[in-house]
Amino acid sequence: MDSHRRRMVLWGGALAMALTGACGIAAQRWLPKTSVAPAELLEAMSNAIANGQVVPGRDPICVANGLAYDKEPVNVQTGNTATLSWMDMLVDAGLYERPVGGQSGGLLSQSISIYRPLPELARWGGGRRLCVARAVRLDAVSNVGPVEDMRLRGKRYTGVLADVRWRLDDPAPWLAIPGVSEALAHELPGWRSARWQPGPHGWALTQRKSFVLVDSRWTAGDAVERAAPTRTNPDPM
Incomplete structure (x- = not known):
């Protein structure tokens, strides 16, 4: 092999090694952590709430179906x-008395059932709505998916998806009465694209949410998406 070809082979081998090394560094650079514990994500969600970056429902959880839940029958x-x-379900819940018969009055009088409110209704009714809890609270994080590349606000992060479970905060005591929870769950509007479900341990709502690594710490994706662009921590080019 002449000297020119030898130099070409050596140069090609050096280039191949350099590219391999660069690819290895890049792969290591973008290779995400293999796993993350639910407790880490629960802490990230709790921190986002404490810092006001994610605000759980602080308004009461209520039904508004056109009835006036106030002092009037x-x-x-x-x-x-x-x-x-x-x-009749609200009677079982202890919010109204058993109905009595009556007439609507007028030229086209019709038979009606009259439901009179009980004192307990005043704690949960009013403003043409019936509430079942004062707010919601964070309960748990589970079902953590694989760690992978993720984009938020057009930026690339190491991220993961997980189920975030919420519970009713200060729920009405009469929700525990058999049949009441099930009836109310069908009437409550969705909360942040999810539905409340009654269960043996109380009402729960589960959402699939994203979490990303920012400054080597797991952060709720909601907090990153709502932050100003200057506060995000995208990976450098």
């Missing part, structure tokens, strides 16, 4: 089976 036509069933 609720009059229901005897043929309105859906509303009668709803009001």
Whole structure:
């Protein structure tokens, strides 16, 4: 092999080694952590809440279905089976008295059932809505997915998806009455694209959320998405 070819082979080998090394560094650079414990993500979510970056529901969790849940009696036509069933459930919850019969009055008087509120309703009703809890609270993080590359606000991060579970904070005591929770769960509006579900340990709502590494610490994806662009910590080029 002549000297020129020998130099080409050596140069090519050196280039290949350099590229291999660079690729290895890049792979190591972008290779995410292999796993993360749910407790780390729970801490990240708790920190985001404490710092005001993620605000859980601080408003009461309520039903607003057109009935006026106040001091006035609720009059229901005897043929309105859906509303009668709803009001009978509220009777079981201890919010209304058992109905008494009556007439609506007027030229086209109709038979009605009259439900009179009990004192307990004043704690949870008003403003044409019926509330079941004062707020929500963070409960747990579980079902952690694989750590992988993730983009938030157009930036690249090492991230992971996990289930974040919330619970009712200061729930109404009558939710524990059989049949009441199930009926109310169907009437409550969705909360942040999820639905409340009653269970043996109380009401729970589960959301699939993202978490990303920022300055080597796990951070709730919600906090990153809501932060100003100057506060994000994207990977450098």
